[in-house]
Amino acid sequence: MSRSPSIPDRPHRDIDPDLPDDERLEALRGHLQDLVDVNEQLSEQLEEADERRERLRDRVDRVERENETLKSSSLYIATVEDVLEDEEVIVKQHGNNQEVLTDVSPRIVEEVEPGDRVAVNDSFAIQTVLSTETDARAQSMEITEKPTVTYADIGGIDEQVREVREAVEQPLAEPELFDEVGIEPPSGVLLYGPPGTGKTMLAKAVANETDATFIKMAGSELVRKFIGEGSRLVRDLFEMARERQPAIIFIDEIDAIATRRTESKTSGDAEVQRTMMQLLSEMDGFEARGEVRIIAATNRFDMLDRAILRPGRFDRLIEVPNPDRDGREQILEIHTRGMNVADEVDFADLADDTEDYSGAEIESLATEAGMFAIRNDRNEVTHQDFVDALEKIEKDDSSDVISSAGYFYQ
Ligand SMILES: Nc1ncnc2c1ncn2[C@@H]1O[C@H](COP(=O)(O)OP(=O)(O)OP(=O)(O)O)[C@@H](O)[C@H]1O
Numbered sequence: 001m002s003r004s005p006s007i008p009d010r011p012h013r014d015i016d017p018d019l020p021d022d023e024r025l026e027a028l029r030g031h032l033q034d035l036v037d038v039n040e041q042l043s044e045q046l047e048e049a050d051e052r053r054e055r056l057r058d059r060v061d062r063v064e065r066e067n068e069t070l071k072s073s074s075l076y077i078a079t080v081e082d083v084l085e086d087e088e089v090i091v092k093q094h095g096n097n098q099e100v101l102t103d104v105s106p107r108i109v110e111e112v113e114p115g116d117r118v119a120v121n122d123s124f125a126i127q128t129v130l131s132t133e134t135d136a137r138a139q140s141m142e143i144t145e146k147p148t149v150t151y152a153d154i155g156g157i158d159e160q161v162r163e164v165r166e167a168v169e170q171p172l173a174e175p176e177l178f179d180e181v182g183i184e185p186p187s188g189v190l191l192y193g194p195p196g197t198g199k200t201m202l203a204k205a206v207a208n209e210t211d212a213t214f215i216k217m218a219g220s221e222l223v224r225k226f227i228g229e230g231s232r233l234v235r236d237l238f239e240m241a242r243e244r245q246p247a248i249i250f251i252d253e254i255d256a257i258a259t260r261r262t263e264s265k266t267s268g269d270a271e272v273q274r275t276m277m278q279l280l281s282e283m284d285g286f287e288a289r290g291e292v293r294i295i296a297a298t299n300r301f302d303m304l305d306r307a308i309l310r311p312g313r314f315d316r317l318i319e320v321p322n323p324d325r326d327g328r329e330q331i332l333e334i335h336t337r338g339m340n341v342a343d344e345v346d347f348a349d350l351a352d353d354t355e356d357y358s359g360a361e362i363e364s365l366a367t368e369a370g371m372f373a374i375r376n377d378r379n380e381v382t383h384q385d386f387v388d389a390l391e392k393i394e395k396d397d398s399s400d401v402i403s404s405a406g407y408f409y410q
Pocket residue numbers: 153154155156157194195196197198199200201202252297298299323331334358359360361363
């Protein structure tokens with residue numbers, strides 16, 4: 001680094017006050033010139049200092065950016081095995097189970113305890129303490145001992161209900177049937193179709209019918225920040241299901257971890273791929289006639305990696321479409337069961353007017369009609385309330401998401 005230039009001395013001249021005027025004027029001119037020279041030197045130095053400051057600022061920016069990159073580069077997950085003296089700990093890496101003696105920064109040493117999950121960098125130094133495993137499990141899984149949804153709550157998809165019962169319920173309820181015939185039940189069932197058509201309901205209804213624990217995980221929850229975390233969650237998911245069997249594992253939005261590979265090979269992609277491989281390997285090592293069944297759902301069937309559809313994996317595909325006219329009428333009846341609906345309400349007519357509506361949209365139509373009744377100080381819902389609700393929903397739709405059906409799902 002260049003040294004700072006020295007500051008010029010302040011110019012000084014002794015001018016004898018007794019000098020004749022012209023000589024004193026000359027001396028003063030000389031003094032003024034000295035001052036002008038020093039001023040110039042100082043200005044130059046100031047300019048140089050400004051340039052140096054600019055250069056330093058650039059360097060700080062660069063270092064800060066590097067620091068950010070370092071901070072955001074991939075970290076690995078490990079579990080703390082033991083905390084020793086002198087800020088040393090033994091961690092076991094997830095994935096390869098390698099044990100490593102490493103340091104903890106004094107900043108977080110107080111927080112680290114055996115059993116904690118931590119994020120370590122390439123040199124195994126602990127960077128952060130992660131939330132505890134039970135927290136992570138609880139946060140990302142929805143566990144219901146016995147869901148209340150029944151087949152009677154599902155309208156318009158009778159054929160799909162039949163197929164799901166055969167592929168999921170029967171192997172749980174009557175495994176001996178499969179033993180006797182000598183066939184393996186389907187490994188996994190994939191429900192695909194537009195949003196809000198009853199895929200989640202179907203999975204819940206099977207759990208209800210078979211007294212199984214319903215364990216739901218969204219595929220997007222499995223896409224995690226740290227290397228190894230997604231596959232760890234997949235293992236947790238299956239472990240949880242085994243602990244609570246009979247159980248139905250329901251993975252919604254499976255496309256989040258099972259999208260066809262794209263050209264880009266970023267580390268994020270590789271991590272998602274690893275999570276999917278973990279899911280496949282859990283399924284491969286899975287007792288087909290056992291007490292854990294797996295159902296996945298997607299709105300984006302066309303984007304799925306075909307590897308998950310091979311035999312022994314999601315080998316039973318069930319399309320759950322938007323309901324047809326009769327289906328819509330049935331769903332309307334289901335969702336108005338608990339409502340005070342006037343006798344004159346014509347569900348068949350409403351079913352005609354709700355083409356392309358999903359089950360979820362029909363449910364909102366019923367709620368919206370109820371709101372119109374309340375707004376008009378009535379406790380009975382009339383046909384006109386449904387017509388007004390339809391109009392409102394259509395108006396909202398045209399300015400917003402055009403029927404959610406068909407948007408992702410073509
Ligand atoms: N076939 C149906 N019969 C009765 N109600 C339905 C039906 N389909 C959807 N619904 C209503 O819509 C709500 C949402 O449905 P559900 O969560 O099962 O849809 P999904 O297909 O899983 O949607 P997504 O793909 O968005 O997860 C349900 O709680 C239910 O009230």
